[in-house]
Amino acid sequence: MKETEDKEILLQVKNLHARVEDKEILKGIDLTVRRGEVHAIMGPNGSGKSTLSAVLAGDPRFTVTEGSAALHGANLLELSPEDRSHEGLFLSFQYPVEIPGVSMVNFMRAAVNAKRKYFGQEPMSAGDFLKLMRTKREVVELDNKLASRSVNEGFSGGEKKRNEIFQMAVLEPCLSILDETDSGLDIDALRIVASGVNKLKTPENATIVITHYQRLLDYIKPDVVHILYKGRIVYTGGPELALELEEKGYDWIKEQVDAKEL
Amino acid sequence: MTDIEDKDIENTPEKVPAAGPDAGTQPKTAAADDSEEVIREVTASDYKYGFVSDVETEVIPTGLSEDVVRLISKKKGEPEWMLDFRLKAYRYWTTLTPPQWAHLEIPEIDFQAISYYAAPVKKEGPKSLDEVDPQILDTFNRLGIPLEEQKALSGMAVDAVMDSVSVKTTHRRALAEKGIIFCPISEAIREYPELVKKYLGSVVSYRDNFYAALNSAVFSDGSFVYIPKGVRCPMELSTYFRINASGTGQFERTLIVADDESYVSYLEGCTAPTRDENQLHAAIVEIVVEEKAEVKYSTVQNWYAGDAQGRGGVYNFVTKRGLCRGNYSKLSWTQVETGSAITWKYPSCILKGDGSVGEFYSVAVTRNRQQADTGTKMIHLGRDTRSTIVSKGISAGHSQNSYRGLVRVAPDADGARNYTQCDSLLLGSDCGAHTFPYIDVMNDTAVVEHEATTSKISEDQLFYCNQRGIPTEEAVGLIVNGYAKEVMNKLPMEFAVEAQKLLSITLEGSIG
Numbered sequence: 001m002k003e004t005e006d007k008e009i010l011l012q013v014k015n016l017h018a019r020v021e022d023k024e025i026l027k028g029i030d031l032t033v034r035r036g037e038v039h040a041i042m043g044p045n046g047s048g049k050s051t052l053s054a055v056l057a058g059d060p061r062f063t064v065t066e067g068s069a070a071l072h073g074a075n076l077l078e079l080s081p082e083d084r085s086h087e088g089l090f091l092s093f094q095y096p097v098e099i100p101g102v103s104m105v106n107f108m109r110a111a112v113n114a115k116r117k118y119f120g121q122e123p124m125s126a127g128d129f130l131k132l133m134r135t136k137r138e139v140v141e142l143d144n145k146l147a148s149r150s151v152n153e154g155f156s157g158g159e160k161k162r163n164e165i166f167q168m169a170v171l172e173p174c175l176s177i178l179d180e181t182d183s184g185l186d187i188d189a190l191r192i193v194a195s196g197v198n199k200l201k202t203p204e205n206a207t208i209v210i211t212h213y214q215r216l217l218d219y220i221k222p223d224v225v226h227i228l229y230k231g232r233i234v235y236t237g238g239p240e241l242a243l244e245l246e247e248k249g250y251d252w253i254k255e256q257v258d259a260k261e262l
Numbered sequence: 263m264t265d266i267e268d269k270d271i272e273n274t275p276e277k278v279p280a281a282g283p284d285a286g287t288q289p290k291t292a293a294a295d296d297s298e299e300v301i302r303e304v305t306a307s308d309y310k311y312g313f314v315s316d317v318e319t320e321v322i323p324t325g326l327s328e329d330v331v332r333l334i335s336k337k338k339g340e341p342e343w344m345l346d347f348r349l350k351a352y353r354y355w356t357t358l359t360p361p362q363w364a365h366l367e368i369p370e371i372d373f374q375a376i377s378y379y380a381a382p383v384k385k386e387g388p389k390s391l392d393e394v395d396p397q398i399l400d401t402f403n404r405l406g407i408p409l410e411e412q413k414a415l416s417g418m419a420v421d422a423v424m425d426s427v428s429v430k431t432t433h434r435r436a437l438a439e440k441g442i443i444f445c446p447i448s449e450a451i452r453e454y455p456e457l458v459k460k461y462l463g464s465v466v467s468y469r470d471n472f473y474a475a476l477n478s479a480v481f482s483d484g485s486f487v488y489i490p491k492g493v494r495c496p497m498e499l500s501t502y503f504r505i506n507a508s509g510t511g512q513f514e515r516t517l518i519v520a521d522d523e524s525y526v527s528y529l530e531g532c533t534a535p536t537r538d539e540n541q542l543h544a545a546i547v548e549i550v551v552e553e554k555a556e557v558k559y560s561t562v563q564n565w566y567a568g569d570a571q572g573r574g575g576v577y578n579f580v581t582k583r584g585l586c587r588g589n590y591s592k593l594s595w596t597q598v599e600t601g602s603a604i605t606w607k608y609p610s611c612i613l614k615g616d617g618s619v620g621e622f623y624s625v626a627v628t629r630n631r632q633q634a635d636t637g638t639k640m641i642h643l644g645r646d647t648r649s650t651i652v653s654k655g656i657s658a659g660h661s662q663n664s665y666r667g668l669v670r671v672a673p674d675a676d677g678a679r680n681y682t683q684c685d686s687l688l689l690g691s692d693c694g695a696h697t698f699p700y701i702d703v704m705n706d707t708a709v710v711e712h713e714a715t716t717s718k719i720s721e722d723q724l725f726y727c728n729q730r731g732i733p734t735e736e737a738v739g740l741i742v743n744g745y746a747k748e749v750m751n752k753l754p755m756e757f758a759v760e761a762q763k764l765l766s767i768t769l770e771g772s773i774g
Binding site: 080102111 | 720722723726730731732733736740743744745746747748
């Protein structure tokens with residue numbers, strides 16, 4: 001693990017427990033992300049990776065039962081999902097939702113102006129907004145037509161993921177969580193998406209990449225790799241950990257953890 | 263959209279129609295903070311048109327009889343033939359009972375407890391004909407309809423009707439230069455008796471139904487439009503209906519005639535004060551479209567809908583029908599229905615001319631205790647006639663929202679073609695959406711299609727919007743407007759923006 005202690009802590013998660021209905025899924029997550037860092041969270045299916053991202057974003061289906069989460073000092077758990085967004089948290093969805101009849105332009109304008117309102121600013125003029133859309137489209141090589149189509153409606157898997165990164169580019173979050181952004185992508189789309197994420201990287205923001213495979217990490221280089229299993233982060237290491245997992249699979253981790261439990 | 267469900271199937275000669283299920287559920291979502299100017303407007307008052315104007319009004323005693331019919335006719339200074347028309351309708355009406363077939367729970371209406379004529383009193387003193395009581399001007403200003411000629415909306419001529427009379431029609435001179443007649447129907451009866459006699463009741467007979475008979479007996483005012491041959495009306499024509507007096511009903515009558523190769527776009531808007539009593543509105547709209555002529559008729563119906571407990575609101579029982587009489591004529595209905603406690607209305611097209619085209623685009627929103635049973639009839643009589651029906655129902659609260667439509671293809675209507683799309687969107691778990699499509703095809707060259715979907719705003723969609731910073735109320739507005747876009751796009755520009763706001767406003771607070 002790289003020594004980056006001098007950098008400011010952006011996200012601090014402590015002993016986070018969360019459940020859906022009666023089932024506890026997160027069983028005490030501890031996670032510290034500093035500005036400028038890229039973290040990868042890996043782990044076998046059903047370990048709680050997507051739940052962690054949903055809980056941080058404030059998905060109402062999950063109930064937090066214990067613990068804390070702070071984004072640049074703000075208590076995330078007290079904020080509504082939209083205020084978390086305004087405070088700079090962005091979630092790239094594993095399955096982006098279709099909203100028929102709502103054009104990307106209208107959707108993004110609502111998002112941008114909601115954020116401006118939160119910070120006491122006037123709505124953006126139509127001209128400035130269209131300029132912004134144009135600039136940000138280039139980040140993920142999204143063409144003009146795609147932006148005028150309804151939100152995710154009839155988009156291919158690759159287009160949906162590029163569209164997520166496009167939204168991330170427009171909203172300029174300080175913390176982006178990419179939930180299985182590589183799933184359903186062919187190699188070209190993967191490269192475009194990854195290059196978009198890399199272009200958006202600054203010393204001030206941070207990214208959490210949730211993924212199953214090493215593949216995406218060939219393009220987005222993590223500083224820290226965590227392994228999530230049974231609702232806990234059971235292992236934290238440097239980029240080499242991802243390679244080790246690729247080679248050996250998750251079984252050795254599972255065995256270690258399960259042995260401890262006995 | 264999510265949850266496209268299979269529907270029950272009826273046997274018909276052609277394609278199968280689908281009937282909607284009764285209700286869907288909408289899981290709870292945290293109500294979000296207020297946002298957007300639109301929503302702020304609402305938090306102040308739920309229905310911003312609910313004010314009452316202090317206008318001196320002459321209201322005749324309640325009750326309906328031959329004497330009342332004669333009195334109305336006399337007040338209007340009508341010729342004998344008009345009185346005869348009314349009396350025939352009245353006598354026929356007394357033999358009828360209100361229709362019960364709609365999916366509506368209509369409390370019994372005491373027709374003797376209603377006053378059938380209410381008119382703002384003209385102030386005394388020498389005044390020019392154009393002068394209107396400042397109170398009335400103020401009323402329409404508050405409704406966003408300036409009536410003073412110099413302030414009048416450009417590109418739109420307005421006939422303003424308050425209670426039983428037309429108070430002002432703008433831009434008349436400019437229209438007259440093109441030979442277009444746009445005036446209150448009471449005036450048309452006096453000034454253009456031949457035209458009125460020829461067309462009045464030719465599409466909707468007084469024998470058509472209970473409310474049509476009632477309207478034919480007591481109708482007070484409304485608009486008359488005549489577009490001469492080959493004239494393209496240079497501006498939108500609009501009638502704005504306002505109920506103001508209490509204890510009264512409004513029974514307006516509109517007649518639009520588009521002669522050969524003419525074109526007109528006509529808009530109708532309506533509002534009423536917030537009251538605990540129910541008020542009856544029973545209108546007739548008749549449209550005649552001659553050869554190669556085109557009429558676009560758009561409605562934004564926003565009568566007072568009653569409160570959350572279902573107290574008060576307008577009963578909106580309306581017969582609207584157009585006859586595409588000439589070959590290659592076209593009639594297009596677009597309606598955005600958000601108001602009224604009860605809506606019973608089926609704007610229809612009789613496609614008589616060969617190659618004539620009928621269209622019906624509808625968004626109907628019900629919430630709280632509102633009930634709507636609305637749809638259309640497309641009657642294909644001529645060859646190669648085409649019709650399109652796009653109906654978008656949105657139900658919230660404890661409301662009931664039904665689409666009822668008939669597509670009939672007559673034996674001689676070779677090559678007739680219909681496409682129907684009927685969608686329901688449910689907000690909440692206590693509302694109902696129903697679909698009653700009737701298809702009656704007697705010609706085997708006809709092609710009739712029916713598609714239906716039922717969906718709800720999913721928690722996933724709302725969370726997606728929230729994650730991007732869009733609060734729930736605003737997200738609902740966006741999603742609903744997106745759902746209704748196909749219909750909203752058919753509205754003239756002047757109306758589209760208002761209607762979009764209205765949709766967002768109407769559904770404010772529906773989620774939660």
